[in-house]
Amino acid sequence: MARCEVCFRHCELREGQTGFCGGRVCEGGKVIAKNYGRLSSVALDPIEKKPLHRFFPGSSVLSVGSFGCNLRCPFCQNSSISWSVEALSYDDAPLTSPEEIVSRLPEYSKYGCIGMAYTYNEPLIGFEFVRDTAKLVSGQGLKNVVVTNGTASLSVLDEILPFIDAFNIDLKCFDEQTYKHTLGGDLQTVLDFITYAHKSAHIELTTLIVPGLNDTERELRDLVSWIAALDDNIPLHLSRFFPRFNMTDRAATDVSLIYRFADIAREKLRYVYTGNC
Secondary structure (H helix, E strand, C coil): CEECCCCCCCCEECCCCECCCCCEEEECCEEEECCCCECCEEEEEEHHHCCCCCCCCCCEEEEEECCCCCCCCCCCCCHHHHCCHHHHHHHHCCECCHHHHHCCHHHHHHHCEEEEEECCCCHHHHHHHHHHHHHHHHHCCCEEEEEECCCCCHHHHHHHHHHCCEEEEECCCCCHHHHHHCCCCCHHHHHHHHHHHHCCCEEEEEEEECCCCCCCHHHHHHHHHHHHHHCCCCCEEEEECCCECCECCCCCCCHHHHHHHHHHHCCCCCCEEEECC
């Protein structure tokens, strides 16, 4: 048996067994990233799509994703590469080395590409690929961006922080029970991750407002108060939910609610943005 230390789950794995995230496996008595270099998506994206609005606005990044996720959000936007049965098919994706993907960056410089983004699935379940690639990107004087659910241990963060310039971190709600029972996560892990990352990198936060899940004014005020106590300059993105995946039983979030919540958030935060409106 070997114990995975990537997130709060600490999966105990037998030889050949895959962890809850679907992206890590026990081989040779050690837990390794079986999704290392198995890319599901590669695209040149505007930096604002991450979303990062206060980090080199107007630029672009070469975005890469793999497969697997350590949460189980019923409204997942990328279920085909995160935790559905379909995601497992990427086990057979061609291997791409850090050197190979970084070698593509110069051809995108004419499009304002400033570096690499690790995104689409949960990139930190395969933090080794992020670390190795980001080190090469930094060596070229370019930037590294991570888009994450923040459900990773601080030891993982220590591995990548020397090379990461910016994070967008999902703060999916501000209720411990919702994180545990609906999302399959742990709120305190995310709060600790945000606090630690904020010490040495630019961070922006995203909250998807889902009807019946996290759409009360009280919860929003608690969430905003926590962010403001850490740093009222941290940008917050409030995004509109649309029915997806296993959560098609409710309508999209009312646009007026997103705008009202943004006004409330601006009472304590300097930078608040609305998305999907």
